[in-house]
Amino acid sequence: MSFADLGLSEDLLKAVEAAGYTEPTPIQKQAIPAVLMMKDIIGIAQTGTGKTASFVLPMIDIMASGRRRALMPRSLILAPTRELAAQVAENFEKYGKNHDLKLALLIGGVQMGDQVKALNDGVDVLIATPGRLMDLFERGKILLNGCELLVIDEADRMLDMGFIPDIEFICSKLPESRQTMLFSATMPPPIEKLAKKFLKAPKRIEVSRAATTNKDITAFKIPVQPRKKRETLRWLLNHDHVETAIIFANRKTTVRELNKSLQRHNFRSGEIHGDMDQTSRLRELDRFKQGEINILVASDVAARGLDIKGVSHVFNFDTPWHPDDYVHRIGRTGRAGAKGRAFTFVTDDDAEAIANVENLTGSEIPVFGKKDVRVDLVERDGEVSSPRRTDSEEGEPARKSPRKSREQSDAKPSRKPRRRSDDDEISQVGEWNGPQPSFLSVSAS
Numbered sequence: 001m002s003f004a005d006l007g008l009s010e011d012l013l014k015a016v017e018a019a020g021y022t023e024p025t026p027i028q029k030q031a032i033p034a035v036l037m038m039k040d041i042i043g044i045a046q047t048g049t050g051k052t053a054s055f056v057l058p059m060i061d062i063m064a065s066g067r068r069r070a071l072m073p074r075s076l077i078l079a080p081t082r083e084l085a086a087q088v089a090e091n092f093e094k095y096g097k098n099h100d101l102k103l104a105l106l107i108g109g110v111q112m113g114d115q116v117k118a119l120n121d122g123v124d125v126l127i128a129t130p131g132r133l134m135d136l137f138e139r140g141k142i143l144l145n146g147c148e149l150l151v152i153d154e155a156d157r158m159l160d161m162g163f164i165p166d167i168e169f170i171c172s173k174l175p176e177s178r179q180t181m182l183f184s185a186t187m188p189p190p191i192e193k194l195a196k197k198f199l200k201a202p203k204r205i206e207v208s209r210a211a212t213t214n215k216d217i218t219a220f221k222i223p224v225q226p227r228k229k230r231e232t233l234r235w236l237l238n239h240d241h242v243e244t245a246i247i248f249a250n251r252k253t254t255v256r257e258l259n260k261s262l263q264r265h266n267f268r269s270g271e272i273h274g275d276m277d278q279t280s281r282l283r284e285l286d287r288f289k290q291g292e293i294n295i296l297v298a299s300d301v302a303a304r305g306l307d308i309k310g311v312s313h314v315f316n317f318d319t320p321w322h323p324d325d326y327v328h329r330i331g332r333t334g335r336a337g338a339k340g341r342a343f344t345f346v347t348d349d350d351a352e353a354i355a356n357v358e359n360l361t362g363s364e365i366p367v368f369g370k371k372d373v374r375v376d377l378v379e380r381d382g383e384v385s386s387p388r389r390t391d392s393e394e395g396e397p398a399r400k401s402p403r404k405s406r407e408q409s410d411a412k413p414s415r416k417p418r419r420r421s422d423d424d425e426i427s428q429v430g431e432w433n434g435p436q437p438s439f440l441s442v443s444a445s
Helices: 010-018 026-036 051-062 082-095 112-121 130-138 155-160 164-172 189-198 226-239 252-264 278-290 323-330 348-361
Strands: 041-044 075-078 103-106 125-128 149-152 179-184 203-206 217-223 245-248 269-272 295-298 313-316 340-346
Touching: 010 051, 010 082, 026 041, 026 051, 026 179, 026 203, 041 051, 051 075, 051 082, 051 149, 051 179, 075 130, 075 164, 082 103, 082 125, 082 278, 103 112, 103 130, 112 130, 125 130, 130 164, 155 164, 155 179, 155 189, 155 323, 164 189, 179 189, 226 252, 226 313, 226 340, 252 269, 252 295, 269 278, 278 295, 313 323, 323 340, 323 348, 340 348
Parallel strands: 041 179, 041 203, 075 125, 075 149, 103 125, 149 179, 217 340, 245 295, 245 313, 269 295, 313 340
Antiparallel strands: none
């Protein structure tokens, strides 16, 4: 089946072809015709399935006819984060280039003036986060009674962020005759209740069981002591054929400190977290997409919805507190049929959290072992490798104790750690002569 078989217009098909897509994904095959028939939709799909295009493409054709009115958007897309909202807007710009559609992006962290001006001029598509939309609505800057179509994207993330009361309020202000689509990776009871309340006889589309992980992702867990996390991460970044990677941490302070640590070791890394303003966050994302940096350290603000092509690895520097976040985090790799690898660092304190993840996904995550290493580990008798300098968890370089222990006696203070330059090539399979990867319990000399 091709996109031409789904009932899309010729102008839209040209834009899809120009974007390099030839065959629709499973959710697109099911959702696009149903949306064009004006049916309500519940889409249960894991990340990386082409979910966004499954509603953007038919919306472009639906919105192609009609008249814009000041302050009254004709359609509304609600997204949980600024990044996801911006991602949806990019999709409209890419696929709607042959259509005369006006869209507005309402997100926090940017000036409100331009957003209000766009609303005054009239928009066909309004893409918004709930907080900014509620703010403008309460100021009387927007009217919702002309909205013909509503999309609630990443509904389970909305639930996690406490947006459900806002969504219920927004839905109550929309016309009852509207078309509604709800997309979510999981369907916990509060989301089922929301769908039952605001959708009419919806077509339910489930392209993979909720909370499953992508078959194209090879996932591992690594038992590790907290103070060995950074050393372990650097070893994997250097020796697992990493092309591009997203590293997730649970705390914003950890994101900042880890990024600084990686940069001190000459990795091309950047960071994104909730304390950054919108301009800075989008700039870091663009640097990552353009290849200026190949490692992005992130908090969960970036875990869902971002469609970044070619991410070869995901690292959970911290085991996620919420098991749903695990599915969304590792879904940044293995997208659109590509293969990816995901590593989760597990300390003794993470036993319950990783058990919750495995219960949710229905399978045990294998422990990373010697057989999974992509360089040859060679044991040699009578030789001991020099340990690499490690960073403490507080972000300061580990200091040499005044009293030498037997283990420290081999470390020479004048020896600098191996640093990776921007021009380093990915390590090929071969003999590994670097510091001992203690998490594998082998002597690699």
